[in-house]
Amino acid sequence: MKRHLISAADLTRDDAVLILDTAEEMARVADRPIKKLPTLRGRTVCNLFFEDSTRTRISFEAAEKRLSADVINFAAKGSSVSKGESLKDTAQTLEAMGVDAVVIRHSASGAPYRLATSGWIDAPVINAGDGTHQHPTQALLDAFTMRRRLIGPDAGLGQDLGGRRITIVGDVLHSRVARSNVDLLHTLGAEVTLVAPPTLVPVGVETWPCEVSYDLDSVLPKSDAVMMLRVQRERMNAAFFPTEREYSRRYGLDGDRMARMPEHALVMHPGPMVRGMEITAEVADSGRCTAVEQVANGVSIRMAVLYLLLGGNEPAVSSPRTDRTEEK
Amino acid sequence: MSKILIRGAKVLGGEPQDVLITDETITAVGTDLTVSSAEGAQVIEADGKILLPGLVDLHTHLREPGREDSETVLTGTRAAASGGYTAVFAMANTFPVADTAGVVEQVYRLGQEHGYCDVQPIGAVTVGLEGKKLAELGAMHESAAGVTVFSDDGKCVDDAVIMRRALEYVKAFGGVVAQHAQEPRLTEGAQMNEGVVSAELGLGGWPAVAEESIIARDVLLAEHVGSRVHICHLSTAGSVEIVRWAKSRGIDVTAEVTPHHLLLTDELVRTYNPVYKVNPPLRTERDVMALREALADGTIDIVATDHAPHPHEDKDCEWAAAAMGMVGLETALSVVQRTMVDTGLLTWADVADRMSFAPARIGQATGHGRPISAGEPANLTLVDSAYRGEVDPAGFASRSRNTPYEGRELPGRITHTFLRGRATVVDGKLA
Numbered sequence: 001m002k003r004h005l006i007s008a009a010d011l012t013r014d015d016a017v018l019i020l021d022t023a024e025e026m027a028r029v030a031d032r033p034i035k036k037l038p039t040l041r042g043r044t045v046c047n048l049f050f051e052d053s054t055r056t057r058i059s060f061e062a063a064e065k066r067l068s069a070d071v072i073n074f075a076a077k078g079s080s081v082s083k084g085e086s087l088k089d090t091a092q093t094l095e096a097m098g099v100d101a102v103v104i105r106h107s108a109s110g111a112p113y114r115l116a117t118s119g120w121i122d123a124p125v126i127n128a129g130d131g132t133h134q135h136p137t138q139a140l141l142d143a144f145t146m147r148r149r150l151i152g153p154d155a156g157l158g159q160d161l162g163g164r165r166i167t168i169v170g171d172v173l174h175s176r177v178a179r180s181n182v183d184l185l186h187t188l189g190a191e192v193t194l195v196a197p198p199t200l201v202p203v204g205v206e207t208w209p210c211e212v213s214y215d216l217d218s219v220l221p222k223s224d225a226v227m228m229l230r231v232q233r234e235r236m237n238a239a240f241f242p243t244e245r246e247y248s249r250r251y252g253l254d255g256d257r258m259a260r261m262p263e264h265a266l267v268m269h270p271g272p273m274v275r276g277m278e279i280t281a282e283v284a285d286s287g288r289c290t291a292v293e294q295v296a297n298g299v300s301i302r303m304a305v306l307y308l309l310l311g312g313n314e315p316a317v318s319s320p321r322t323d324r325t326e327e328k
Numbered sequence: 329m330s331k332i333l334i335r336g337a338k339v340l341g342g343e344p345q346d347v348l349i350t351d352e353t354i355t356a357v358g359t360d361l362t363v364s365s366a367e368g369a370q371v372i373e374a375d376g377k378i379l380l381p382g383l384v385d386l387h388t389h390l391r392e393p394g395r396e397d398s399e400t401v402l403t404g405t406r407a408a409a410s411g412g413y414t415a416v417f418a419m420a421n422t423f424p425v426a427d428t429a430g431v432v433e434q435v436y437r438l439g440q441e442h443g444y445c446d447v448q449p450i451g452a453v454t455v456g457l458e459g460k461k462l463a464e465l466g467a468m469h470e471s472a473a474g475v476t477v478f479s480d481d482g483k484c485v486d487d488a489v490i491m492r493r494a495l496e497y498v499k500a501f502g503g504v505v506a507q508h509a510q511e512p513r514l515t516e517g518a519q520m521n522e523g524v525v526s527a528e529l530g531l532g533g534w535p536a537v538a539e540e541s542i543i544a545r546d547v548l549l550a551e552h553v554g555s556r557v558h559i560c561h562l563s564t565a566g567s568v569e570i571v572r573w574a575k576s577r578g579i580d581v582t583a584e585v586t587p588h589h590l591l592l593t594d595e596l597v598r599t600y601n602p603v604y605k606v607n608p609p610l611r612t613e614r615d616v617m618a619l620r621e622a623l624a625d626g627t628i629d630i631v632a633t634d635h636a637p638h639p640h641e642d643k644d645c646e647w648a649a650a651a652m653g654m655v656g657l658e659t660a661l662s663v664v665q666r667t668m669v670d671t672g673l674l675t676w677a678d679v680a681d682r683m684s685f686a687p688a689r690i691g692q693a694t695g696h697g698r699p700i701s702a703g704e705p706a707n708l709t710l711v712d713s714a715y716r717g718e719v720d721p722a723g724f725a726s727r728s729r730n731t732p733y734e735g736r737e738l739p740g741r742i743t744h745t746f747l748r749g750r751a752t753v754v755d756g757k758l759a
Contacts, residue, residue, distance in 0.1 A: 087646050108648035109519075109530040110600030117599075118644075131648070133530030176530060203535070204527030 004116040004125040005305055008136040008183040013160055016187055020144050021157050022304035023297070029066060030300065039307055040069035043100040048090065049128070050076045050106040055271060055295060056128050056138075060103050063302035072099065087111060091120040099123050101310055109133035124309045132174050138270055139180035141301040143188055145294050146225050149266055162189030167219050169195045169251060170229030170278050171240075173202050177270045178229060182210050193219050197251065199240045200231075216251055217260065225266040228253055231278045244277060254280040258288065266290050330749065333366045337374035337710060339700050341676025344376055349706040352748040356702055374710060377743060380680050382414025382707030384687040384696050385657065386477070386506070386584060387560060387632035390416070390447070392438065393431070394423025398728050399637040401438035404657070405445040407635070407726035409752035411657040412709035412742040413445055415688065415696040416635075420452040421482040427452035427463035429471035436473035444752050448693055451475040453494045453505060457483050462493060469501045476692045479506035481560055482607075484542060486512050491546060495555040504582075504690065506558040507546050509567070510608065514538035519648060521594040521609040529597060531647065534609045536564040543567050547574035547581050556580035558690060561634050563589045563608040565618035572627045582690050584632035585619050587663035588654055592616075592732060602643045602650030603732050606636070623682060624673040630687045633660045637728030655726050659719060661711065662738035669713070670739060676713075695748075706749040715741040725758060 001015045011019070029035055045064045049057050057073070064071045074090070087106070094102060101124045104112045109131030116125040129135040147156040150164060166185050172178045172194050185192050192210035194201065205212055213219050220226065231251075233244060241247045248254075253267065261267075267279075267289040275281045283289060332349040339345050339357065346361035347354060348369065356365060385408065391399035399407075401418070408416045418435050420426035426435060432449040439447025451468035455461045457480045468475040478498060485491045485507060494505050515538045520526050522533025543559055547570065550557040559571065562583045574581045588606060593613050596604045604610060622628040636653025643650050664683065668674040674682070688697025698704040718737050721729040745753040752759055 086641070086649075088644060106646065108646040110648075111646040113600045114646050131530050179528070179530060202527035203522050203533060204524040207524045208527070 001308060003309070005136050005309060006113050006116055006125065006127045007134045008139045008180040008187075011136070011184065011187060013187050013189070016140070016143065016184060017158060017160055019140055019301065019304050019308060020147060022308060023144050023300040024153055024157060026303040026307070027153070027297070027300040029303070030296070036066055036068060038068050040064070040067040040310060042070075043310060044070045044072060044098065045101045045103065045306065046072040046074060046094050046099040048074045048094070048102055048104045050087070050104070050111070051129070053105050053129070056105060059295070059298040060128060060302050062299045063306060066299070067303055067306055069306070087115065088118070088120050091115055095121045095123070101126065101306065103128050105129045107131055126305060126309065129176055131176065133176050134180050135176040136180050136184070137298070137302055137305060138177050139184040140305070141294055141298040142181055142227065142268060142270070143184055144297045144301050145268065145290050146266065148297070149290065150224060150264070160188040161185060164190045164224045165193070165222055166190050166225050166227065167193045167195055167223040168227045168229065169216060169253070171200045171231045171235060172196045172205070172229070173200045175229050181227065182208050186210065195219055195251065197241050197247070200235070216257065220257060220260045221262065223261060223265050225268055226253065226261060227268040228278045229270070230272060230274055233274070233277065248277060252278050252280065253283050255282045258283050258286070268294065270294065331366065331369035332749065333361060333369040333371045334374050334379065334710065335371055337377055337379035338676070339379045340680050341378050347379060347700065347708070349746065349749045352706055354700065354702055354704050354706050357700060372710075372744065378676050378711040378713050379700060380412070380676065380709050380711060381684040381697055381700060382709050382745065382747065383412045383661065383683045384691070384693055385413050385416040385633050385635070385660070386630060386687040386691050387481070388416040388418055388635045388657065389421070389637065389653070390418045390435070391422065391637060392435065398639050399726060401435060401447060402442045402444075403725065403727040404635070404637070405439060405442055405447060406758055407655070407657045407724065408445040409745045409747070410725045410742065410758060411659070412661050412711065412745055413657060414707040414709070414745065414747045415446040415448060415693045416657075417448045417450050417477055417691050419481045420450050420479060421457055425452050425456050426450070427455050427457070429464065429467045432468050432473040432475055433471050443747070445747060446693070446696065448691060449473045449475055450477045450479050450481070450506070453478045453480045453485050454490060459483060459485055459487055459490060462490065462497065465494070465497055465503065466501065469503060476501070476503050477506055477558070478503055479508065479560065481506065481508045484508050484510040484512060486542070488545060488549070492549050492553060495550055495557060496553045499555050502692070504556050504558050506560050507542065508560050509539045509542035509546070511538040511542050518609070519605070520597045521611045523594065523612060525594045525597055529600070531597070536566050536611070539564055539608055540566040540570055543570050547571070547579050550581060551577065551579045556582070559583040561586050561589065561608055561632070562619070562628060563611050563615065565615045568618050568622040568627055572622070575627065582629045583627070584630045585623055585628045586634045587631060587656055587660045588732060589619055590616060590623070590667040591663050596732070600647050602645065602647050603654070603730055605647060605650050605652050606654050607652040620667060620671070620673055623668065629682070630690065631660065631664055631682050632687065633657050637726055638730050639728060643730050653730065655724070655728055655731050658724055658726060659731060659733050659738065661742065662740045663733070665713060665740040666738055706746050708746045709742055710744040712741045712743050713739065715739065717741065
């Protein structure tokens, strides 16, 4: 596995399956009376959040603490794009404090990549979402959720998602979740179909390893999982679609549409959900919807990623950093 | 009286000849000028190097007044001389904007005082580059700076009526409007070329159509009002087609291409390194090839650098926060040799046309872009085209270092530049 986790495209099939399998181990920790492993004792992880995020930040923090890491939370008001302390300054400050890993969320696509490759810092970098680019741990927790539900926690070990048909619906253009999922699901052998109004599909999508459809109803019966993306109401003002009502009518998931899906098919949502827009309350609160499960699985996946990137089986007192070799 | 004899230079890439410069003027061109006229002359052995007319850049950002931390008229003209230029046109997007006679006169005067290269200011089309109200184009033309080229470069004159009026108005004194073609609504939040790479990287797209639609509109406006228009930094295959069509209809349009658009593609943006962030953005391989072809067949008239210096901190950051632009004066000829001459698309005589004769003609730069013959002003540059070397920004004369070519091997090197008979560069070093 590479030293950093910047993009879902960085993962091979074996890398991804190893993370999913490790996450199954980590999930068992959550069932213990004391939900903690000593693995990262003495390691310092910094959560560097340049963009508002509640669930992702809490999820990473929970994962870090369950592995006994020391956690530093850095929440920048606004972003470094508005002049002030730059990403570089912040990175160098963290480097000086001796952090062992940086989890970064940033509104600028490519910021984690720059952090990992610019020489500003020497710690592994985990991308917790950058602009409209990538959100790899979200794709991993989605794949983890699908494997558990469609194959089973134990039966799924060592397995990928070969032959499964996954449909991703909504604002693909602005979605880092969609990009990461297309990359990872393809790597895991699944067949992905994107469904959105043409205004919310990026120019250049034809090179992605997936199908594109503008017609949700025709795709639903052939889906093992339907992933609904959040659609921000503001997009309407930029003329991406005429009205909220029209969007919901054409691309929203309601009870009638859910009934067209196969019995076993899942409804997924990365959250936060805009009920009444892309998903009705009825669907969101049904037993088929895995939104809450996905949150729980997120902690297991992030524990697995931190464990694997920080070589959790090494002694807590690490060897000097200069011994690390760059894999680039 | 000073005399310089350049011996054995390939004039415009032709047969080796001797060129005698007396004071500010070329006084003799021929073979074996060992006649008495050359007696006492300082001799420069050219050894088959290429002798070109001093290069003329129709599109330079000198940043003074206002952003002297990235470039000044002095550092910018030293960079220009190093790159073989004897005249540069300074864009108007300074602080304050060059939209009055006062500002253009100051920039002009600074160029004259420093003496590395003639500086011809470009006047803003609209007050403050805001696109709302015509600047005093006539006053700038009549000022000591004698402005003939007007541009809101950095911004597009997007209001069709303002553009029409500007095109009409400059006819009174033979001016030209140079358009930065970028439809603003189509490029809101744009970070790079819209296409396969932007889709993958999640960076806001700058679609080709945003350039092409403005060019199409403006050539039609120029035709309608019987004026001439110049298109800055044309960057797409579609733009080439529109200009080709306009010229075939007899519309008075000229166009420029930058060296970086002749060589680099948007694949480089995968590095997220802001040194590749530029406006208009790097496009695709297909666009690059179409631009080369268009420069070769004359559809694109000139090469212009769009030299855009930025301080280190404006590039040493995340992509979205970075400034757009690249320095270009000191690498332009090398990139043109690499993309156009070494590929057989242009001869050195063609290079003289695209980088000196034609830009001087479009910008009416008196005394520049002249033939290399007796009686002409001695504005010359000598090129060692056999040279190969890696680009090292540490050696740049420019105050800024934001070059996309660092560490790349490029051919060709300027060994001498003469501004009216006075050497500004000798043996590759500023005089």
